[in-house]
Amino acid sequence: MSKSSKSGAYQQHYLLNRAKEASELLKKHLDEDHVVRVISHNDSDGISAAGVICNAISRGGGKFHVSLVPRLKDNVLERLSKEKYQLFFFCDMGSGYVEKIGQLKGQAIIADHHQTMDSTGDEKENLVHVNPHLFGLDGTRDVSASGVTYLTVRPLEIVELAKLAIVGAFGDMQYDDGFHGINQTILSEAIESGVVEEQEDLKIASKGEPLYKALAHTFQPALPGISGDLEGSRGFLEKIGISYGIKFTDLANEEKDHLKERLVDLNPQIFGQVYSVPKEDPALRNLEKYAEILDACGKNKKHAVGLSICLGDRKSAIPEGVEFLKKYQNSLIKGISWIRREGSQEMENVQYIYTEDKEKKKIMGTLATLGIDLKILNPEKPVVTLSRMHDQVKISGRTTLEMTSKGVNLGFALEQASKSFNGAGGGHNIAAGAVIPYRDLENFKNLVNDIISTQIS
Numbered sequence: 001m002s003k004s005s006k007s008g009a010y011q012q013h014y015l016l017n018r019a020k021e022a023s024e025l026l027k028k029h030l031d032e033d034h035v036v037r038v039i040s041h042n043d044s045d046g047i048s049a050a051g052v053i054c055n056a057i058s059r060g061g062g063k064f065h066v067s068l069v070p071r072l073k074d075n076v077l078e079r080l081s082k083e084k085y086q087l088f089f090f091c092d093m094g095s096g097y098v099e100k101i102g103q104l105k106g107q108a109i110i111a112d113h114h115q116t117m118d119s120t121g122d123e124k125e126n127l128v129h130v131n132p133h134l135f136g137l138d139g140t141r142d143v144s145a146s147g148v149t150y151l152t153v154r155p156l157e158i159v160e161l162a163k164l165a166i167v168g169a170f171g172d173m174q175y176d177d178g179f180h181g182i183n184q185t186i187l188s189e190a191i192e193s194g195v196v197e198e199q200e201d202l203k204i205a206s207k208g209e210p211l212y213k214a215l216a217h218t219f220q221p222a223l224p225g226i227s228g229d230l231e232g233s234r235g236f237l238e239k240i241g242i243s244y245g246i247k248f249t250d251l252a253n254e255e256k257d258h259l260k261e262r263l264v265d266l267n268p269q270i271f272g273q274v275y276s277v278p279k280e281d282p283a284l285r286n287l288e289k290y291a292e293i294l295d296a297c298g299k300n301k302k303h304a305v306g307l308s309i310c311l312g313d314r315k316s317a318i319p320e321g322v323e324f325l326k327k328y329q330n331s332l333i334k335g336i337s338w339i340r341r342e343g344s345q346e347m348e349n350v351q352y353i354y355t356e357d358k359e360k361k362k363i364m365g366t367l368a369t370l371g372i373d374l375k376i377l378n379p380e381k382p383v384v385t386l387s388r389m390h391d392q393v394k395i396s397g398r399t400t401l402e403m404t405s406k407g408v409n410l411g412f413a414l415e416q417a418s419k420s421f422n423g424a425g426g427g428h429n430i431a432a433g434a435v436i437p438y439r440d441l442e443n444f445k446n447l448v449n450d451i452i453s454t455q456i457s
């Protein structure tokens with residue numbers, strides 16, 4: 001066995017064994033009619049992960065009590081420590097709190113994919129810790145929390161839930177010209193069993209809307225000059241000789257081909273693999289769109305609607321989720337025209353965008369990514385967004401793979417800089433976050449600029 005083994009087959013085997021231990025513990029509690037206490041993250045991946053475990057529990061005839069939280073803070077753990085459940089199930093969080101989770105009154109399963117770990121938990125008898133990083137696997141790219149959670153219920157043979165594992169992987173942006181590692185293992189099983197279908201298609205936002213809107217609402221992948229720009233989108237269609245008000249589905253085949261070729265010129269990723277569940281509600285059929293709806297529910301602080309969708313509510317929850325997605329797309333359109341108009345504040349090695357606006361604060365990280373992808377902002381300098389919240393500033397940083405290969409590590413930069421001002425921060429080299437006191441903002445900006453300068457020299 002070697003850590004560099006390409007397929008990671010051995011490591012996956014160990015991870016699956018650990019997940020099987022978790023499923024045995026779960027089954028034992030379900031057999032004893034215990035209500036399972038589920039705690040998950042309130043983002044797209046966390047919501048799908050909660051969907052996986054809660055569906056599995058219901059199908060086994062069991063009951064659950066679920067909470068979706070932004071972070072596993074001390075006050076959350078303190079509240080849980082007073083609860084008398086026999087089994088706690090943590091999704092998309094918990095690996096950084098193994099010690100405290102080990103002190104809860106009941107037994108615990110942790111299904112996480114984050115790198116931060118306070119302990120492996122190997123010596124603890126009352127918990128099973130499932131995390132790819134324990135076995136030398138990559139949890140940033142190769143599996144989401146929904147995937148890890150799916151592995152813990154996989155022995156119960158509910159392969160239909162594999163679709164939510166894929167939704168979570170899309171939610172955590174793990175699709176990158178395909179899925180890798182464990183995601184690929186789960187996907188292959190789902191395709192073989194007929195749950196998920198794979199085909200090549202144009203990845204535009206909606207095929208039932210007038211084309212210029214559908215293209216302007218397409219953010220993944222980003223189309224320079226078109227995404228978030230209704231006028232730009234109309235201009236593009238006029239230039240290539242396609243009527244902008246027509247729906248994609250009403251185009252003649254040769255027009256579809258022509259459109260496809262022109263879009264591929266702008267961004268080759270616009271045409272690629274699409275994964276769908278034919279039996280699903282049309283709004284959720286495409287798993288990437290399913291993830292976008294959950295993401296929009298999360299960003300609108302309506303996680304419960306997202307979870308209802310995952311739990312099978314096919315009445316009010318889906319139209320509500322679709323509405324949240326539209327609202328989100330519209331705020332992205334506004335945000336993009338704002339950065340196009342205002343630009344960023346450039347320093348020597350980094351650039352900043354600052355806001356106090358409530359709507360913009362919700363989408364600053366995404367705006368940073370889109371600003372780079374749409375070539376509105378200079379890709380040569382990391383984008384750091386600053387959102388003022390009373391006497392604090394919430395910070396998101398985004399950069400490109402090219403810059404990380406030159407040495408930029410935003411996770412380290414934001415961690416180091418925020419700690420200098422009694423703030424907190426960290427993350428990945430390409431995307432990171434922090435919180436600092438507002439009064440130190442100017443000094444913080446200079447310090448990040450200096451740190452990045454050291455990283456690239």
Ligand SMILES: [Mn+2]
Pocket residue numbers: 045046092113144145172
């Ligand atoms: Mn996650």
